[in-house]
Each structure stands twice: as structure tokens, then as C-alpha cells.
Amino acid sequence: MKPTKLIISAFGPYAGKMPEINFDEFDEKGLFLITGNTGAGKTMIFDAICYALFGKTSMSHRDEKYLRSEYASESAESLVEFHFTHQGRAYTVKRWPSYTRKKQRGEGFVTESEKATLQEDGQTPLEGLTDVNNRIRELLNIDVNQFKQIAMIAQGEFFDLLNAKTDKRTEILRTIFQTSGYQRMEGILKGKMDANKDKADSIAQSIAQYFNDVSVAADDPEFEALEDLKQKTGNKDMVWNIQSLIDMIDKAIASETSRKDVISADLKKAEAELNKNKEKLAQAQTNNDFITRLEALLNEKIELSKRASQMTETEALLIRQKTASREVNPIYVSWSKKSSEVASTEKLIASKTSDKETAKKQVDLLSEQLKAAESRSDEAAELNKKILKITEDEKQYEKKEQCEKALASLEAESKKIAEQENALKEKETALKSRSEELKKTIASLEGKPLEKENAANFGKHCSQLSSDVKAILDVQVKERSKRASDLKAKQDAYIAAGIEYNSEKIKLDHAETILECCRAGILAKDLMDGQKCPVCGSEHHPELAVLPDESITEEDLKVYKERESASHTRKSDASKDAEVAQKLLDEYESYMAKASRDCLEHELLHVSTDDKELDELLEDLKSADATLTAKIQENIVLQNSLQKECELLAAAKTESETTTEGLNSIAAEKEELTKKKNANDSAIVANQTTLKELASLSYADKKTAEQEKAAAQKVYKEITDLIKNSNEAKNKADQALTAVSGELKVLGETLESQKKDEKDLLDSMNKKIAELKFASCEEMLALVADEETLSQTEKEINEFKQAQATNKKQLAQAEQDAKGRTLVDVKELQALCANQEAAVTELRKAENVLLNRIATNEEKKRNIDSQRNDFDSSCHEFAICERLYRLVRGTSTSGKITLEQYIQGAGFDGIIAAANRRLLPMSDQQFELRRKTDSIGHRSSTFLDLEVIDHYTGKARPVGNLSGGESFKASLSLALGLSDTVSMNLGGVQMDALFVDEGFGTLDQKSLESTLDVLTTLSSANKLVGVISHRQELIAGIPQQIQVEKTPTGSTFKVDSGL
Missing domain, CATH: 1.10.287.620 (Helix Hairpins)
Known part of the structure; x- marks a missing residue:
């Protein structure tokens, strides 16, 4: 990915639309500088690129909800537009951050949602956050965190990049070397291994449970062998030998079957003997039953003969009771009822006669009351006129009341306005005095x-x-x-x-x-x-x-x-x-x-x-060390003092701005207060005029008028209600007198008819008593019974006659059945059958126990056998997956390096080699990076950890022990090596841009020059390198610049292409 153009509008510290940054203009030299004071917004240029691509900034503490510039005008559009090329194709991504603005119509605020579009050459524009984010991720193969680590050495983060541990580097290298497949392979193998292990363990547990349910009798010859095997199968690792379990079950079934066959033969023989004796017992019991039945029927005949005379008397009494209850008593009941009616009517006539006298007296009394009420009609008419007058003047009273209230409020407001004017004058004087003090403070601390x-x-x-x-x-x-x-x-x-x-x-x-x-x-x-x-050839040898x-x-x-x-x-x-x-x-x-x-x-x-x-x-250096220590201490004291003075200056500037705003606000308030006072005075005059016009009203105020009206209405209502109620009461009394007179006439006629019916019923009853030969009415009443009693008596008589007939018939049959029979003793035979029955029951129970046990064992055998193939298959699959997983995981031997880490390690060595090509010249051949060699093959958690070789001492040391300047050189070299390696992997991530944010402050002049040489060499290889810094040496040495300036109305920048 290589940037070509960036457009920023109302984003971060930039208030409006900034000049476009054409990165193609930097291609000739490749190296450019982003410079400006601290806090001006230098890093925000890289943040804009990062936000355009991923919707996130490079700083984790920056909330994307607040990226719209606080300096932007209401009409300014917040936008980042970023043009870049990737693998030969051009792309344009636009992203609008979310922000809150005022409504264009009406009051209140509305939230503009975040939006994004992506335009690819020759393709339909892609819209929507999710689609754009997914496409960018698909193009670059990295997320925002990996982009920051590859494309930028961010302020304060270069040390973290250098000192990143193995797990962090693994995430970056996974994308670079596309090793995620090895990680997924590890996960898939782990999942299959665990699944097959769980399945095998589950089947093993099931088989063990089934086998544990197999049983034989405690005295069975296979009992000890079975229990011993059960103990072994309690360990699921032993269940794999399924055939031994099935063989054991077969032995148990064979043994139990043999025992069952013996018991079945004994049961068959015992049942035959029992059935033979049961037949003899049944014949003996039948003989004794015939004799016992004859004796019972003879006893029953004697008892029935004793009750015969009593039942004859009961039957005669029943006839007289039926006559009294059904023929005479109904007439008696009607006569009694009619007599009660005559007495009730006579009593009611006496009561109504008394009511008539009372009603007549009430009519006379109410007539007098009505006459008295009607005499107040004229008074009611006068009260009604008064009520109507007050009602007619109600609006005038309301208007008067409103004017009085308004006048009181306006006068209070006039007083309040006067107090506010005085307060504003005092506040303005105080703020002007404070403003002058602050100007002096700011002037004294400006430098x-x-x-x-x-x-x-x-x-x-x-x-x-x-x-x-x-x-x-x-x-x-x-x-x-x-x-x-x-x-x-x-x-x-x-x-x-x-x-x-x-x-x-x-x-x-x-x-x-x-x-x-x-x-x-x-x-x-x-x-x-x-x-x-x-030796010498001489013929003379003196010595x-x-x-x-x-x-x-x-x-x-x-x-x-x-x-x-x-x-x-x-x-x-x-x-x-x-x-x-x-x-x-x-x-x-x-x-x-x-x-x-x-x-x-x-x-x-x-x-x-x-x-x-x-x-x-060296002696001079010792003195210099002491001198430098003293200078550093002096400098710390000076910086602390200057820090306090700068804080005082910042506070004074802030307070000065607040004071100026306060004075402006006071001026506006004074102007508004003057307008308010004029309007208030006009309103007072208008209300006073209206009150003079309303002075002719009958009452002082609306409340008094309403009280008078209410009193008149109360008296008027009392008079009209009295007339109305008196008239209604007299009418009701007249109606009551008429009604009671009519009721007395009807009751007299009813009484005469009731007395005639009473006499007729009495004559009819006496005639019936004489006809049916009852001595008197009292005798007849004594015989009266209810129908339930009559029915019960009649039922007892019929049951007695039926019992006599049945006994006679059964006795004849029983005499015939018992003829020639004698009693037989059955106790011995019953005892024999009972013993044989118990023996048969025990044998049947024993047989059922064996049959159930055999059936259960056969079922458990089938269940175990049915799981054999699944168990063998799961164990086989687990063994394969386990071997493969351990190989990929790196635990098949003593080492603990995963396959993915091994491959990444090889690639990381290439990154380190590329980094060392930069680090060696930058450090005067002193430092060289390498992976920790003592951890290879032993610990995966440190496999990608770094250390540095110091060629001056010939020793290795941790990268964390490097000084600030040394750490910057090392981290810059590592980032460059990482970028080089990424660019070579065309199938993975391709990055043709690098931003370096600060960190140069830790370098001395020589180190700075060597670092710039490396960056210049890098930028000449078709790679853009952006340096973010405010060091004067860099400003003088890098001609291509983006110069950022901070102003009170927001930051701006200009692009200097160095031409």
C-alpha cells in the first residue's frame, strides 16, 4: 500500500478544509518531514490515514466520536479522503466521522452518523461501514493494530515494538507469512482429538456401566470372576478389551441358564402335585357346603315364622294410614290454610284503617307548609336579578384583578432590574481590574x-x-x-x-x-x-x-x-x-x-x-562527569521552576480569555437589561390607565363580588327548593291517602270471599271423616304419615313375603342336594395345599429371578456389542489425531515449538537480517539483533524474543537494557526490516510507506546523521518515509516538508515540496 493523496476537512485540530497533500510530489526523494510545535497536530496527519482506512486512530485514547474539529463552523463538513495504490490498482476511501450539530430547522441537536465509501478503479463504489471495513481488511490483510506496527513507529511505541514478546510478534507474523492455516490446523486437530477422546471415554463409560449391570447369583461358580472383571472395568482404560467382557457375559448366561433349567423341572413337578391336591380339597369343600346350606335355610324358615303375625298387623295399619294421609288430610290442609288467610286479611284491614287516618293528617299539615313557602316568591325574584348582574360583570372583575397583579409584578420587576444594573456595574469594574492584572502577568511570562x-x-x-x-x-x-x-x-x-x-x-x-x-x-x-x-678421505689420522x-x-x-x-x-x-x-x-x-x-x-x-x-x-572525563552531574541537577531545578511559571502563564491566558468573554457578556447583558426596563415601564402605564376605567364596579374586587353572588344563590336556592319540595310532598301525601282508601275497599271484598271458602272446606272435611269411619279429626291426624314412611313400610311387608317364598323354594333344593351326605374334615388337606403352594411360589420366584437376570445380561451384552465398532473407530481416530496434534503442536519430542512458530521463526530471521543491514551502520558496527538462541526448542513463549550483540564487548544482552538512543536505532531498524519483508511477500501485506513519529530527541548529532542516511537510502527504493519531528537539524536537512502551525482558531498546515 502506497499513499498518493490525502484531503482533511474539519478533522481533529484542523478547523476547515486543508490543502491536499499530494504524496506523489515526494516520490523523487521519498523522504519528507512533518514538523510543527508540540500539540499542533503533526501526528493527526497519520491518524487521518489510519482513520480513513480502518475507522480508528493510532492513539488508543482518542475517541472516534469526537474527531470532528472543535474549531469547525456549523456548515463545515468533517471528512477524510485518502487515495492510495495497492498491487498496481488505485483506490479512494472517504470517511465521515460521527458528530452532533444544531438542527437546521427548529431547536435542539441532531447526530450525524459515521459514513464511509470505497472507490476502486473501474468498480461500483462500495458504501456502508461494514462493507468498506471488510474490503479494506481483505485488501491489506492487516487490522489497525498491525498497520500501526508495520507502517508507523509511533510516539512512545517504538520501545514496545522492539521489546514485544513472542505472543505479540506471533500475531503480526501470522499475517505477514500467512501461517494462520497452521494455527487453524492445530485447532482442528485439537478439536477432533478431544471429540474422539470424549466419544471413546463416553462409550467406555457406557460399556463399563452396562457391564456393571451384569449379575449372577452369589453362589454361582462365575461370581468371583465376574466381580473381579467388574473391578477392572472400573478403570475406563481397561474397557478396550470388549471381547473379554462379552465372553464373561456368555459364561454368566450359560451358568444361569443351567440353574434355571433345574429349577424349571422342579417347578413343573411341584405344580402337578399341587393341582391334584387342590382338586381333592375342592370336592370336600363342595360336600360340606351342601350340608351347611341346608342347616342355614331351616334356621331362616323358623325366623320367618316368628315374624308372620307382626307383619299382618303392620299391613292393616298401613291401609288406615294411606286412607287418612291420601283422602282426608289434603282437605284438612286446605281448610287450615284458608283459615290462616282469613285471619291475615282481618289483621291487614285493621292496619290499613290506621294508615288512612295518618295520611289524612299529613295532607292537612303539608297544605299549610306549601302556602307559607309560596309567600317568599317575590324575594326569590330580587335575588335572581342580583345574581344575573354580578355574572354580567365577571369579566370586568377578572380584568381588574389581572391588571392589579400585573402592576404589582411589573413594579417588582422594576426593582429587580435596578438591582441587576448595580450588580453588572460592580462585576464589570472587577473584571476590568482583573483583566489588567492578567495582561501584566502574561507579558512578564510570555518567554x-x-x-x-x-x-x-x-x-x-x-x-x-x-x-x-x-x-x-x-x-x-x-x-x-x-x-x-x-x-x-x-x-x-x-x-x-x-x-x-x-x-x-x-x-x-x-x-x-x-x-x-x-x-x-x-x-x-x-x-x-x-x-x-x-668421511674426509685422508690417509693420516693424527687425532x-x-x-x-x-x-x-x-x-x-x-x-x-x-x-x-x-x-x-x-x-x-x-x-x-x-x-x-x-x-x-x-x-x-x-x-x-x-x-x-x-x-x-x-x-x-x-x-x-x-x-x-x-x-x-579519562581523568578529565571524571571531572567532566561531576560537572555534568551538577549541570543536570541545576537543569532539573530550572525546569521545575520554568514548569511552574509556564503553568502560571497558561492559567493566566485561560483566565484572561474567560475575563474577556465575561466583559463581552456583561455588555450584552446591559443592553438586554435596558430593553427590558423600557418595556417594563410602558406596561406599568398601560395597567394604571385600565384600573382607572374599572373603578365604577359595584364591588372592590372579583372575590367580594363572587362572595355576594354565592350568598344570593344560596338563599335563592333555599326558597325555590322549599317551594318545590313542599309541593312535591303534598302531592305524595294526596296520592298516599287515595291509595290506602282503595286498598281497604279491596281487602273487604277479599275477606268476605275467604270466609265463604273456609266454611265450604270445613263441611267437606267433616263429611269425609264420617264416611271413612274416623272417630274424630284428631284420630285421623294421628294416622297421617308422609309418603316416604308409607313406602318404606310397604317395602318391608313385600320383602318379608318375598323372603318366605324364596326360603320355601331354596329349602326344597337344599334337601335334595344334601340327601345322603355327611361332613368331611378338610383342615389337613388345606394345610397340605398351603405348604405345596408356598413351595411352588418360591420355585416360581427363583425361576423368574433367573429369567430376568438372563434377559438383563443378554440385553447388556447386545448393548455392549452394538458399541464395539464405534469405540474401536473412536480410539483409532483419537490415536491418529493425537499423533498429528502433538507433531503440529511441537510436543511430540522434548521441544515445545509449534509448527506455526517454527515457520515464523525462519521468516523472522529474514526480518532480523534486514534490520541488521540498517542497525550496523547506524550504530557504527556496534549492535546486531538476533533471536534468543538459548530458548530454541525449549520454550514456545520466548521463541521470537530478541536480544542484541554488542560487538564492542563481544557479549549479548537483552534489548530492554539499551539506552534511549540505542533503543530508537534498534526499533527503527526492526521496523524497516519488517517493512522490507512485508513488501517482498506480494501474496500477503504490501506496505510502501513508513512514518516515524519522534524519538529523534534521544540521538546525538552523529547518530542522527547515520539514521538519516539509512532513511534516505530506504526512501530512494520506491518507498515513502515520513518523519514527524520538530528538531531543527531535521528541519534544515529534509527539504520536503508538511509544516503544521497551531493558531487560536485551529491548526493549519502548508506543503513544501522542496522545489
Whole structure:
């Protein structure tokens, strides 16, 4: 991905539409600078790119809901439009942030929702947040967090990038090297392994449960073997041998079947004997039942004969009761009822006669009351006129009341306005006085921020220089001493090797001399004068060689030569080691001297280093260290003081703005108060005029008029209600008198008819009593019974007659059945049958127990056998998946590196190699990154952790121990190496832009120059590099710039292409 154009409008600190940034203009040199004061909005340019692509900013604390510029006008459109190319195609993405604005019509606010569009060359524009976000993610193959780490070394985040742990780097490298498939493969294998293991365990548990339900009798020969196998199957790892379980169940079934067959044969024999004896018992019981039945029927006949006379009397009484109850009593009941009616009517006539006299008296009384009420009609008419008048004047009273209230309110408002005018005058005087004080304070502190920035820069330079000095004194001096000791040891070793060599050389020379003497003595031993010498050819031998006292053989000489050669080699090696140590010491002392001179000649120290040796330089450095420490402490005190003064300045500016706003507000309030006072005075005059016009009303106010009206209405209502109620009461009394007179006439006629009916019923009843031969009415009433009693008596008589007939018939049959029979004793036979029944029941229970157990065991066998294939298949699949998972997971051996991490590690080595191509020149060949070698194959959690090799000391150390400037160089190099590797993976993420945000403040001049050389080289390779900084060296050294300026109305920027 390579930026081509960026347009920002009403976004972040930028109030309106900014000039477009055409990144193509930076292509020639590639390197450009984004510069401006702190807080001006330099990083917001990268944030705009980040927001356009992902809807997020690079800063986690920035809420996307508040990205609209606070300086923007109501009509300004908040928008980020970003043009970029990716893999040869051009794209344009536009994104509008969410914000709240005033409604164009009416009052209140409305929220504009976030929107986004994506235009691809030759394609239909894509709209909607979700679709655009998904497409961007699909194009770039990274999310916003990975984009920030690849495309930008953000302010404060370069240290985190360098020190990121394995798990964080794994996420970035997964996209770069497209290793997510290996991670998914691991998850799929883990899921299949766990699923098959769970399935196998579940089946094993089920099989174990089924087998645990298999049973045999405790005395069965297979009982102990079965229980022992059950104990083993309690461990699910033993269930795999399913065939042994089935074989055990087969043995149990066979054993139980054999026992069942024996019991079944015994049961069949016992049932036959029981049935034979039951038949004999039944015949004996039938014989005894015939005899017992005959005796019972004879006893029943005797009892029936005893009740016969009683039942005859009961039947005669029943006939007289029916006659009295059904023929005479109904007439008696009617006569009694009619007699009661006559008495009731006579009583009612007496009561109504009394009511008539009372009603007549009430009519006379109410007539007098009506006459008195009607005499007040004229008074009611006068009251009605008064009520109508007051009602007619109600609106006038209301108007008068409103004017009085309004006048009181307006007069109170006039007083309040006067008080507000006085308060505003006092407040205005106080604010003007405070404003003058603040202007003086601001004028006196205006230069403090610059002084603070200069002090901070001075402090950084002092701290960096002090760090460099301490590095020489604390680290390099120790390393020099170590190298000097190493040189001394190697020089001593050389001297010792030389002494050893000289000794061996002397011994060799001596041995060669002895050997030559031995050779000459041997030749001269038999040499005579006149014989030629085999050595010199002389025939005269004045001094013949003699054999020496010592003797040396050729083998001895060979040993001396080997010793001399070995010592010579050791001497030569020691000489080389000493030379190397001397050279390393000289080079290191030269490096230390150069570093010491650089520190001492620094503008902060200005110590002369001419013709000074290293030790003298080191002494000067010790003094310089103390000087720098004092300067740093002084600078800290100065910065703290300036910080307080800057805070005071900021507070004064803020208060000054607030004071100015307060004065403007007071002026507006005074103008508004004047308008309000004029309007209030006009309203007072108008209300006073209206009150004069309403002074002729009958009453002082509406409340008094309403009270008079209410009193009149009350009296008027009392008079009219009295007339109305008196008239209604007299009418009701007249109606009541008429009604009671009519009722008395009707009751007299009714009484005469009732008395005639009473006499007729009495005559009819006496006639019936005489006809049916009852002695008197009392005798008849004594025989009266209800129908239920009559029916019950008649039922008892019929049941008795039926019992006599039935007994006679059954007795004849029983005499015939019992003829010739005698009683038989059945107790012994019953006892025998009961014992045999119990034995049969026990045998049947035993048989059922065995049958049920056999059926259960067979069912459990079928259940176990039905799961055999699934269990074997699950175990087989689990074994395969487990082996594959352990291989991919990296746990199949002693190592713990996953397949994905192994592949990422190989790719990460390429990133580190690319990073070191930048880091080595930036650090003067001192530092080189590498992965921690002690963790390979042992811990996946540190597989991608970094450490740094310090070539000055020859040792490795953690990247976290680097200084601020060293960390910046290392993190920049790592980011560049990461970007290079990403760009080479065309199928993955392609990134042709890099932004570096601050961090340069920790670099000295030389480090800054080398870093710029690397960035310039990088930018010449078709890659845009944007540096975000306000350092003067960068402003002077990078001609292509985006210059950001902060103003009271929002930030602005201009683009300088450097032409």
C-alpha cells in the first residue's frame, strides 16, 4: 500500500478544509518531514490515514466520536479522503466521522452518523461501514493494530515494538507469512482429538456401566470372576478389551441358564402335585357346603315364622294410614290454610284503617307548609336579578384583578432590574481590574515556554552526554582493564613458551652433537694410518675420534626433535595471541580515546584534548562527569521552576480569555437589561390607565363580588327548593291517602270471599271423616304419615313375603342336594395345599429371578456389542489425531515449538537480517539483533524474543537494557526490516510507506546523521518515509516538508515540496 493523496476537512485540530497533500510530489526523494510545535497536530496527519482506512486512530485514547474539529463552523463538513495504490490498482476511501450539530430547522441537536465509501478503479463504489471495513481488511490483510506496527513507529511505541514478546510478534507474523492455516490446523486437530477422546471415554463409560449391570447369583461358580472383571472395568482404560467382557457375559448366561433349567423341572413337578391336591380339597369343600346350606335355610324358615303375625298387623295399619294421609288430610290442609288467610286479611284491614287516618293528617299539615313557602316568591325574584348582574360583570372583575397583579409584578420587576444594573456595574469594574492584572502577568511570562523548551533540550543533551561519559568510565574502562590483563597473561604465556623453546633447542643441539660424536667414534674405532677416512678421505689420522661417555640413538633424537617442534609451535601461537591481544587493546584504547575526545570536546564541556594520552583523558572525563552531574541537577531545578511559571502563564491566558468573554457578556447583558426596563415601564402605564376605567364596579374586587353572588344563590336556592319540595310532598301525601282508601275497599271484598271458602272446606272435611269411619279429626291426624314412611313400610311387608317364598323354594333344593351326605374334615388337606403352594411360589420366584437376570445380561451384552465398532473407530481416530496434534503442536519430542512458530521463526530471521543491514551502520558496527538462541526448542513463549550483540564487548544482552538512543536505532531498524519483508511477500501485506513519529530527541548529532542516511537510502527504493519531528537539524536537512502551525482558531498546515 502506497499513499498518493490525502484531503482533511474539519478533522481533529484542523478547523476547515486543508490543502491536499499530494504524496506523489515526494516520490523523487521519498523522504519528507512533518514538523510543527508540540500539540499542533503533526501526528493527526497519520491518524487521518489510519482513520480513513480502518475507522480508528493510532492513539488508543482518542475517541472516534469526537474527531470532528472543535474549531469547525456549523456548515463545515468533517471528512477524510485518502487515495492510495495497492498491487498496481488505485483506490479512494472517504470517511465521515460521527458528530452532533444544531438542527437546521427548529431547536435542539441532531447526530450525524459515521459514513464511509470505497472507490476502486473501474468498480461500483462500495458504501456502508461494514462493507468498506471488510474490503479494506481483505485488501491489506492487516487490522489497525498491525498497520500501526508495520507502517508507523509511533510516539512512545517504538520501545514496545522492539521489546514485544513472542505472543505479540506471533500475531503480526501470522499475517505477514500467512501461517494462520497452521494455527487453524492445530485447532482442528485439537478439536477432533478431544471429540474422539470424549466419544471413546463416553462409550467406555457406557460399556463399563452396562457391564456393571451384569449379575449372577452369589453362589454361582462365575461370581468371583465376574466381580473381579467388574473391578477392572472400573478403570475406563481397561474397557478396550470388549471381547473379554462379552465372553464373561456368555459364561454368566450359560451358568444361569443351567440353574434355571433345574429349577424349571422342579417347578413343573411341584405344580402337578399341587393341582391334584387342590382338586381333592375342592370336592370336600363342595360336600360340606351342601350340608351347611341346608342347616342355614331351616334356621331362616323358623325366623320367618316368628315374624308372620307382626307383619299382618303392620299391613292393616298401613291401609288406615294411606286412607287418612291420601283422602282426608289434603282437605284438612286446605281448610287450615284458608283459615290462616282469613285471619291475615282481618289483621291487614285493621292496619290499613290506621294508615288512612295518618295520611289524612299529613295532607292537612303539608297544605299549610306549601302556602307559607309560596309567600317568599317575590324575594326569590330580587335575588335572581342580583345574581344575573354580578355574572354580567365577571369579566370586568377578572380584568381588574389581572391588571392589579400585573402592576404589582411589573413594579417588582422594576426593582429587580435596578438591582441587576448595580450588580453588572460592580462585576464589570472587577473584571476590568482583573483583566489588567492578567495582561501584566502574561507579558512578564510570555518567554517562559521557549525558555522551558531550551532548558529541556539542554537537559536532554546533558543527560545523553552524561550517559556517554558514564559508559566510558563504567563500562569501557573495565573492558580496557580486562583486555590489558588478557594481554599481560598472553605476554607472560609467550615468555614462558620462549623459555621452554630455548631449553628444548639446547637439548636438541646437545643430542645432535652426541649423536655425531657417536657416529665418528664408531667410524674411527678400527681406522688405521694409510687407510682412507670414509668421511674426509685422508690417509693420516693424527687425532682419531673417540666414543663419548653418553650415547644417543636415532629414536632418542627423533623424540628431542618432536619436543623442540612442539615448543616452537606453542611459542609461535603464544606470539600470535599476544599480538592479537595487543592489537585489540590498542584498537579499543584508540576507540576509547576517540569517544573520550568526542565527549570532552562537546559544546557543553569544551575541554582541550590536544596531545593528551588516554589516561589523562579519562581523568578529565571524571571531572567532566561531576560537572555534568551538577549541570543536570541545576537543569532539573530550572525546569521545575520554568514548569511552574509556564503553568502560571497558561492559567493566566485561560483566565484572561474567560475575563474577556465575561466583559463581552456583561455588555450584552446591559443592553438586554435596558430593553427590558423600557418595556417594563410602558406596561406599568398601560395597567394604571385600565384600573382607572374599572373603578365604577359595584364591588372592590372579583372575590367580594363572587362572595355576594354565592350568598344570593344560596338563599335563592333555599326558597325555590322549599317551594318545590313542599309541593312535591303534598302531592305524595294526596296520592298516599287515595291509595290506602282503595286498598281497604279491596281487602273487604277479599275477606268476605275467604270466609265463604273456609266454611265450604270445613263441611267437606267433616263429611269425609264420617264416611271413612274416623272417630274424630284428631284420630285421623294421628294416622297421617308422609309418603316416604308409607313406602318404606310397604317395602318391608313385600320383602318379608318375598323372603318366605324364596326360603320355601331354596329349602326344597337344599334337601335334595344334601340327601345322603355327611361332613368331611378338610383342615389337613388345606394345610397340605398351603405348604405345596408356598413351595411352588418360591420355585416360581427363583425361576423368574433367573429369567430376568438372563434377559438383563443378554440385553447388556447386545448393548455392549452394538458399541464395539464405534469405540474401536473412536480410539483409532483419537490415536491418529493425537499423533498429528502433538507433531503440529511441537510436543511430540522434548521441544515445545509449534509448527506455526517454527515457520515464523525462519521468516523472522529474514526480518532480523534486514534490520541488521540498517542497525550496523547506524550504530557504527556496534549492535546486531538476533533471536534468543538459548530458548530454541525449549520454550514456545520466548521463541521470537530478541536480544542484541554488542560487538564492542563481544557479549549479548537483552534489548530492554539499551539506552534511549540505542533503543530508537534498534526499533527503527526492526521496523524497516519488517517493512522490507512485508513488501517482498506480494501474496500477503504490501506496505510502501513508513512514518516515524519522534524519538529523534534521544540521538546525538552523529547518530542522527547515520539514521538519516539509512532513511534516505530506504526512501530512494520506491518507498515513502515520513518523519514527524520538530528538531531543527531535521528541519534544515529534509527539504520536503508538511509544516503544521497551531493558531487560536485551529491548526493549519502548508506543503513544501522542496522545489
